[in-house]
Amino acid sequence: MIKFSDLWKLFAPEEPPFPNARVAESEDIPALGKRLGEVWLGRPGVGKTVALARCMVDHLISHPEEAMVSVDANQNFTDAFMKIVLSLPREVRDSLIKRMIYDELGHPEWVLTLPEFHESYEVPFEKQVQRASQNLEVINPELIAETPVMGGISVKQYGREIFRLICAIKNEYGGTWQITEAKQLLTDRKLLAWALKNYGGHAGSAKWFLENKYIHLKADEQDKRVMGLISVLDDIEAPEIRPRLGYHRPSYTMPDIVNDGRILLINGHRVNDQERTLAYLIIQVKSLLMNEISKRLPNNPADQPVTLLLDEVPAIVDLAGMAKELSRFSTYFRSRLFQPVIVAQELTQFSKELRPHIWGYANVICFSMLNFDDRVEIAQQLFPYIPNTVKASAKTASSQDIYEPDRGQYLQIANKILSLKHRECIVRRQNSEADPEKHILWVKRTKDAPMNASDKEVQDLKDELLAKYGERVDEVTASINRRINEARKIENTGVPSLSG
Amino acid sequence: MVKASNPHREKIVFSASDNRHNDLSTELRFWEFMDVAHWASKRQIQIGVRGFEEKRYTTLERFLNRNERNKKLRVAWRRHSKYGTVKVYAKPQTTRNFNLENYEGLYHGYCCTECLIRFLVSKEGKPYPQRAFRGYGRIPEFAIKYENGKILLVEFSTNHDTEYSGKLRGKIFGYADCLPQIEKDFGAEAIVVFILEVEREEVKRKVERFVGANGSDASLFANGGSPRTPFFFTDYKTFLDVPLGRALQEPIYIYKDGKEYPLSDD
Numbered sequence: 001m002i003k004f005s006d007l008w009k010l011f012a013p014e015e016p017p018f019p020n021a022r023v024a025e026s027e028d029i030p031a032l033g034k035r036l037g038e039v040w041l042g043r044p045g046v047g048k049t050v051a052l053a054r055c056m057v058d059h060l061i062s063h064p065e066e067a068m069v070s071v072d073a074n075q076n077f078t079d080a081f082m083k084i085v086l087s088l089p090r091e092v093r094d095s096l097i098k099r100m101i102y103d104e105l106g107h108p109e110w111v112l113t114l115p116e117f118h119e120s121y122e123v124p125f126e127k128q129v130q131r132a133s134q135n136l137e138v139i140n141p142e143l144i145a146e147t148p149v150m151g152g153i154s155v156k157q158y159g160r161e162i163f164r165l166i167c168a169i170k171n172e173y174g175g176t177w178q179i180t181e182a183k184q185l186l187t188d189r190k191l192l193a194w195a196l197k198n199y200g201g202h203a204g205s206a207k208w209f210l211e212n213k214y215i216h217l218k219a220d221e222q223d224k225r226v227m228g229l230i231s232v233l234d235d236i237e238a239p240e241i242r243p244r245l246g247y248h249r250p251s252y253t254m255p256d257i258v259n260d261g262r263i264l265l266i267n268g269h270r271v272n273d274q275e276r277t278l279a280y281l282i283i284q285v286k287s288l289l290m291n292e293i294s295k296r297l298p299n300n301p302a303d304q305p306v307t308l309l310l311d312e313v314p315a316i317v318d319l320a321g322m323a324k325e326l327s328r329f330s331t332y333f334r335s336r337l338f339q340p341v342i343v344a345q346e347l348t349q350f351s352k353e354l355r356p357h358i359w360g361y362a363n364v365i366c367f368s369m370l371n372f373d374d375r376v377e378i379a380q381q382l383f384p385y386i387p388n389t390v391k392a393s394a395k396t397a398s399s400q401d402i403y404e405p406d407r408g409q410y411l412q413i414a415n416k417i418l419s420l421k422h423r424e425c426i427v428r429r430q431n432s433e434a435d436p437e438k439h440i441l442w443v444k445r446t447k448d449a450p451m452n453a454s455d456k457e458v459q460d461l462k463d464e465l466l467a468k469y470g471e472r473v474d475e476v477t478a479s480i481n482r483r484i485n486e487a488r489k490i491e492n493t494g495v496p497s498l499s500g
Numbered sequence: 501m502v503k504a505s506n507p508h509r510e511k512i513v514f515s516a517s518d519n520r521h522n523d524l525s526t527e528l529r530f531w532e533f534m535d536v537a538h539w540a541s542k543r544q545i546q547i548g549v550r551g552f553e554e555k556r557y558t559t560l561e562r563f564l565n566r567n568e569r570n571k572k573l574r575v576a577w578r579r580h581s582k583y584g585t586v587k588v589y590a591k592p593q594t595t596r597n598f599n600l601e602n603y604e605g606l607y608h609g610y611c612c613t614e615c616l617i618r619f620l621v622s623k624e625g626k627p628y629p630q631r632a633f634r635g636y637g638r639i640p641e642f643a644i645k646y647e648n649g650k651i652l653l654v655e656f657s658t659n660h661d662t663e664y665s666g667k668l669r670g671k672i673f674g675y676a677d678c679l680p681q682i683e684k685d686f687g688a689e690a691i692v693v694f695i696l697e698v699e700r701e702e703v704k705r706k707v708e709r710f711v712g713a714n715g716s717d718a719s720l721f722a723n724g725g726s727p728r729t730p731f732f733f734t735d736y737k738t739f740l741d742v743p744l745g746r747a748l749q750e751p752i753y754i755y756k757d758g759k760e761y762p763l764s765d766d
Contacts, residue, residue, distance in 0.1 A: 190689050193649065216649065219687045495755055496691050496730035498623070498650045498748060498764035 016442035017416050017428060018388055024441035028055055029363045033430030035305065035334050036289060039358055040343040041378065042367025047423040047446055049311070050364075052343060053080035054355075054449035056309070061092060063075035063305070064099075065261045066453055069289055070309035071282050072476035075269035077311040077343070078102075082461055084264075087452035100263045101252050102465035105281050106270035110470035113247035114284065116179045117167050122255045123291050125176075131287045134177060136232050138322060139279050143228055154228030158214070161206040162186060162229075168202035169195055175248035177483065180476065183233045186226045191487065238277050240270070243473050245284075251469050252335040254292040258306050268313075282313060283322070290325075298335035305337040312343055323350075327357030334433070347374040352471070362430040368420035375414035382428050382440055383413055509510070517535055530563075531591075536627040536642050537616055538609030538695050539576060539588040540597070547617040564589060572694070574599045578610055586610075594629065604658065605722070611736065612641040615729065618654065618739070618747040619644055623764055628686075630688050636682055638674040651688035656736075658698045660704075668694070674712050676729060688732060691763065693753065695735040707733050729756060 018022055025390045030036060060068060061146070072078045103112040117130045119126060136155050137144050143151035162182050168179040185192045192215060200207030213224060233243040236245055256446035257264050266285060271277045289308060296303050310331075329340040342358070344350065346369065350358055357383045366382065369375050391404040404412075524644045533548040536539065539623040542560060546553040550708040563678055576596050590598075597607065620627065633639045633653075640653040653675075661667050675692050683690050696703050732753035742750045746762040755761050 124555070187688055190683065193689070217687070218686050307567065328547075414594070495757075495761055496689070497761075498646060498691060499653060499766045 014444065016440075018383065018413060018440055018442055019389070020384055021426065021440040022441045024427065024443050024498070027051055027365050027425055027427050028058065028447070029365075029427075029429050029443075030431050031059065031305075032308070032432035033296075033363060033435075034339045035337060036362030036430050036434055037106070037143040037329060037339065037359045037360070038341040038345040038363040038365065040341070040365045040367075041307075041345075041347070041369060041374075043345055043370045043426070044367075044424075045422070046420070047323070047363070048343065048367045049076045049427070050080045050084075050451070051423065051425070051446040052341070053077055053084055054447060056307070056341075057081065057084045057088075057449075059097070060096065060263060061088075061097075064095070064138045064412075065304045067258045067261050067263070067304070068309065069257065069264045069266070069285065070307075070311065071266045071268065071270045071285060071313060072309075073269050073272045073278065073313045076267050077309070078267045078391070079458055080449075080451075083451045083453045084449050084457045086457050086461060087450035094264070097461070099261060100265065100465060101257070101469050102462050103252075103264065103266045103469075104270065104462065104466060105268045105278070107268065107466065107470075107473070108273075109478065110466040111204065111243045111473050112251040112470045113246055113467075113476060113477055114244055114250050114252070114288070116245060116249075116252050116284070117176050118248075118253070119174060120250060120253045120255070121288065121291065122253075125167040126164070129160055129167060131175045131291055132163055133159045135233075135283050135287055137227075138283055138447075139235070139276065140232050147228065150224065151228035154226055155210075155232055158186075159225050159229050161209045162204040165195060165199065165210065168206070170199075171247075171248070172290065178208065178244055178246045178248065178480075179236060180246035180480060181484060185235075186222075186230060189412075191484075191488035194487065196456055215454055235276050235280055239475065240274070240277055241280060242280070243471075243476040243480065246483075247471065247476045248479070248483070251390075251471065254288045258289075258292050258304075271432060276314070280312075286322075286325070289405075293333055293336050293338050295476045296336040300336075303337050305339050307339040307341060309341040310343065312345060312349070322355035323357070326354055327360070347377060362428070362436065364428040366417065366426055366427075367423075367425045369417055372414065376410055376416045378417060379410040379413035382426065383410070385409060392418040407462070427436050520632055525556045527563075528539045533627075534573075534589070534591045535594070536629045537590070537594075537613040538641070539578070539606055540613040541578075541586050541588050541610070544610075544613050544617050545589065548613070551621055576600075576606055577604050579603070582662055594631075604660065608656065608658055611658070611695075611697070612654075614654055615739070616642050617653055618742070618744060619654065621745050622749065623749040623766070625652070633682070636678040638671060638678050643686075645686060645688055646706050649688050651683075651686055653682070653692045654708060655692065655694045657696050658695065660695045662702075668696070668706065669710060672731065675731070679730075684712065692731050694731065695736055696733065700704050700735040702740055703733050703735045704754060704758065707756060708758065731756065734763070 014023060035160060040052050056070075060066060070077060070081070085093055085100075087093075088096070096479065101112070104110070112295065112355065117128050119125075121128060123131075128421045133156060136159060140151070141238060144153075144155060159182075162185055163179065165178065165185065166181060185195060192210065196207050196210060196215070200211070214225065217225065236242060238426075252264065266282075268278050268281065271281070286308070289306070289478070308477050318325060326340070326342070329338065333340075340415065342361070347355060347358075348371065364378075366378055369378065385406045387403065389404040389409055390401045391408065392402040394401050420426070423446045425443050425450075427443060429437045429441060431437055503631040504588050513699045531546070534544065537544070537548060540548065542557070542564065543553050546557060547561065564573065568575050568589070571592070573589045576588050578588050588606065590609065593697045595609075598609075616627065619625075625644065625646040628643040628645065628651075630639050630642065633665070635642070641656050643651055643653045655671055657668055657671075671694070678691055679692070696706070698706075732755055734753050738752050739747070742752060745764075751760045751764050753761055753763055
């Protein structure tokens with residue numbers, strides 16, 4: 001005999017397996033809710049990257065004035081994004097491609113240059129100097145903390161002064177020397193004397209400091225003073241970084257990206273085994289973007305939202321300085337329409353300092369996770385404790401129900417998170433800044449994304465974008481080398497003298 | 501000890517008086533000078549330590565005699581000089597294994613000291629002895645480092661060395677190689693002066709040949725990443741003709757462009 005309950009199961013809408021949850025059609029976060037940050041969690045192979053790419057593509061199509069900067073350490077998100085874009089109808093596809101800039105770190109042939117100092121960043125040079133110096137501090141926290149004199153003062157004080165001098169050395173087109181010349185200036189006393197003599201007037205603080213506190217020291221004393229700084233500057237001598245940082249002109253600037261609603265895809269898969277190189281490049285991009293965001297006035301209606309997406313970049317989230325930055329993203333910059341998106345495979349990818357702050361991100365999309373502790377923590381963070389959850393009903397009228405304690409509830413939810421299928425996820429989301437979703441959303445299957453494009457089409461698009469915005473590596477390297485040699489030639493053309 | 505009623509009393513450096521502090525500091529200056537000098541006569545020692553000379557200076561003479569007896573100074577006789585036979589002094593450490601019958605060597609050392617005192621009197625600086633440059637490939641006769649971060653390296657070549665032995669070419673190319681390291685280690689921009697005991701015209705010919713733009717070896721010094729060539733040349737006679745105190749300031753030094761320049765404007 002067919003029971004009503006069996007019929008109900010056939011035709012009734014599916015109920016979510018999680019308490020305090022409801023069924024949702026898709027994992028999309030409303031545009032107004034994105035401003036409080038997003039965290040995407042899931043073990044490899046559950047479909048989170050494709051789902052995220054699809055969400056971002058749809059969002060960017062419907063918001064053509066918004067900009068996005070994505071940093072991808074292993075190429076997954078970038079490929080998925082491009083594949084989806086190439087699979088769209090022609091008009092939509094072309095309008096998106098027109099907005100796209102593709103930056104592949106460490107490409108052997110093409111480089112998208114991004115020097116530390118340039119006037120087109122529309123930020124005062126002093127701020128650029130501070131930014132460059134702070135980036136070095138963030139990447140080398142042990143050096144600063146454990147050797148405050150040899151390392152800390154060297155990087156902070158001598159670094160800033162030499163960067164100020166570098167910004168003052170300009171060619172006839174307004175392009176300045178770059179951070180790649182810092183080591184040359186520190187080790188070549190004659191070059192430094194030439195720079196101070198000819199350009200020190202534009203950097204008074206640097207001129208005074210270097211002339212009084214550095215240039216007259218003996219060689220071994222000089223080495224001690226700048227040992228820490230030279231050691232951190234060694235990181236930018238890597239062939240993947242030097243052309244990018246040393247060229248006199250940037251291939252793109254954050255003001256252009258933010259104001260024009262561009263889509264910047266940064267692919268770090270070629271350098272993802274070089275931790276320090278990857279960390280420096282990503283921190284540089286992040287700091288440039290933060291410089292641009294910081295210029296905004298709070299709650300300015302004319303500003304458009306900007307998304308920063310960090311896809312599985314443990315090299316950067318591990319850094320102590322980055323933990324503080326990432327924690328400030330969603331709160332400090334909410335009023336400036338800055339939308340951070342962080343993707344991780346497990347919670348242990350976040351440092352201990354960062355972990356509590358991750359849950360401050362309002363939107364969490366969680367796929368199946370393997371790590372038990374992670375699942376329990378997710379359960380505790382996303383789901384409320386329901387005190388009247390019955391564990392065992394009373395067997396007699398006079399006895400009482402046994403209620404499930406909190407630990408048991410969360411363990412049950414954690415087990416269910418493990419059993420989430422491919423493309424199945426749970427979502428905590430904000431409908432807007434002031435309106436949180438009352439329930440946890442259960443998405444049985446993420447929205448389908450058109451991915452008809454082939455890998456070859458994706459590669460062709462990458463090559464086309466690289467050639468469009470990039471410079472040839474060998475030409476850039478030759479240009480950088482010429483800069484110092486030209487300076488040495490100018491310095492050497494006069495008749496030497498013992499005076500002066 | 502009776503103090504001399506001498507109009508130059510204030511110039512007396514050595515005095516067997518109670519003013520032992522002066523004696524000590526001057527004695528230190530003496531030994532610093534002798535550390536750098538090669539073979540030095542009394543006249544040269546006076547100029548090197550005091551900046552001027554007097555015909556007789558008995559205090560110095562007694563000091564030199566005492567140190568000669570104590571074997572703290574080595575003594576030789578330089579014969580056939582302009583002044584006749586001249587007694588010259590040197591520290592034993594700087595003249596170890598020196599053959600006192602080597603008149604050529606004595607003459608070379610005497611001339612180097614002459615160059616030293618003329619440069620020292622011309623502009624104040626810190627002198628460096630030969631031994632400070634061991635390991636660089638080229639060893640100047642001496643060097644003087646100035647407060648403005650410049651260092652002067654001096655090479656002296658006798659007539660024989662210049663004309664017959666071909667040492668000059670080796671010196672020039674050697675300095676081109678080792679100068680960057682010297683500049684780095686001493687933290688100063690270097691200038692090298694070659695003082696040659698030949699006719700001035702011969703000096704000009706050698707300059708044209710070795711470092712001039714059209715010289716036979718000029719390609720080695722062509723622009724474009726090549727070694728620096730802050731080399732100046734002069735002949736010894738012209739150098740000696742310059743009044744004391746003007747050695748750096750007189751335009752007697754030939755640069756690679758063939759023109760004559762002073763080494764310093766101040």
